[in-house]
Amino acid sequence: MKKAPFLFIVPILFLMGAKMASAGFGISPPYVKNASLIRNSSYEQVIVLSRSDSADDLNVNVSIDVPGADDWVSIDRGTSFVMHQGESQLPMRVTMTVPDKAKFGNYKGNLRVVITPLGGPEKGTVGIALGAQIDVDVTVIDKKIFDFDVRGVKVEPLETGHRWWIFFFPGKIRFTMQVENTGNVPFAPTKVVFDIKDASGQEVLETTENIGKLEKVNPFQIKGVLAELPTRLSPGSYRANFKIYNHETLEQAGELNLNILPYGAIPGYEGFGFWGLTRNEQMIIAGIGLGILLALSLLMWGIWRLIRRKKGAALS
Known part of the structure; x- marks a missing residue:
């Protein structure tokens, strides 16, 4: 599912020319959701940014607004990066990392993605900044799930x-x-x-x-x-x-x-x-190994006794 972009109309700042405004922009999926996070856990969601016209380089800026959990959110590309010419799709990995003292409960908010031309707007144009919203809905629970x-x-x-x-x-x-x-x-x-x-x-x-x-x-x-x-x-x-x-x-x-x-x-x-090997075969090998070890130990002990006797005889 792709979420339709929202529009920011900026009549004073020349954020984007008519060429850019006509280009389609979307995200998929438009959410980060998880209802079974626990403390010290993390959850990753790959969001794919897509556009219909890949002729230009674009600045991508992401703002985070998840009350009580802003600092849990990290993005592999950072909150500001470039969507290069020729890239019609670009994956962005969003990670939610729950701290060890997080309060149990539900956390909702959003990530707002805004794109602007890298080279700046054309002169004499009133720009429309394209963007999209990623809904965040995660819950921290006090229960371990093995599945x-x-x-x-x-x-x-x-x-x-x-x-x-x-x-x-x-x-x-x-x-x-x-x-x-x-x-x-x-x-x-x-x-x-x-x-x-x-x-x-x-x-x-x-x-x-x-x-x-x-x-x-x-x-x-x-x-x-x-x-x-x-x-x-x-x-x-x-x-x-x-x-x-x-x-x-x-x-x-x-x-x-x-x-x-x-x-x-x-x-x-x-x-x-x-x-x-079967258990019996393993026991046979273990027994052989122990027998060899015992034989070597007895041999070393016998050599040691022989050396002591020779030294004693020499001293007398």
Whole structure:
């Protein structure tokens, strides 16, 4: 939605010539709104400035009027910048940063955007300054909200696992989710589960869950979140039902195709290491490591005892 520009008629100051006044100017979206901010949080809204005639350089000036929250507002380009010739659209990022002692409640106001020609008005003209208003409506609440939406998913090509000695190192499913944090604290999906079926989708061959914690997304942001899941299946084509959880709540589910290639087929591919092994395999490796450490300790102790005995014999 674009908001129609308002007009400032300035009969004395020559702010803008007839050529400029005829050029259309608008903003989208015409608001900064959020009803679930908390203290020490921030919210960003990208406002796109647009014009129909991009033949000239324009000065853009932004004035802030949000009673009780003026100093919460910052603009990535500052409050005065240039919209250069040839730019028909220009994004402007508005950030609301709530201080730690902000009062709970609703804050309303506006940002007023005014454009004027960079080179000054033509002589002998009465100018009309074009501008638009961005409505601000934010609320600070005393409640933490943990929630998210998943806007899209994808899975990367993968290889089957491989065996080394008595251990099997599984393949690694790299599953990326475009997560939008709709809450007001950093958060992410808590668990991803795959039910992998045969190519016909009839039989579940393996159920696997992500290993490790998932990276959190800041409030009101969209970010790619990677989940890594082990698989012990052989090369082939499969169908996978994925489930994305918010603790015990199933947030999203779907189905995708999963193609597992032979080991070594993908240059630079890395499967799972130690953390992809089963618990028993990890315990075996840990036991071997402890055994080696104990043997080295006994060896060092024996050498130390032998050196002491030789020194004692030499002194006597």
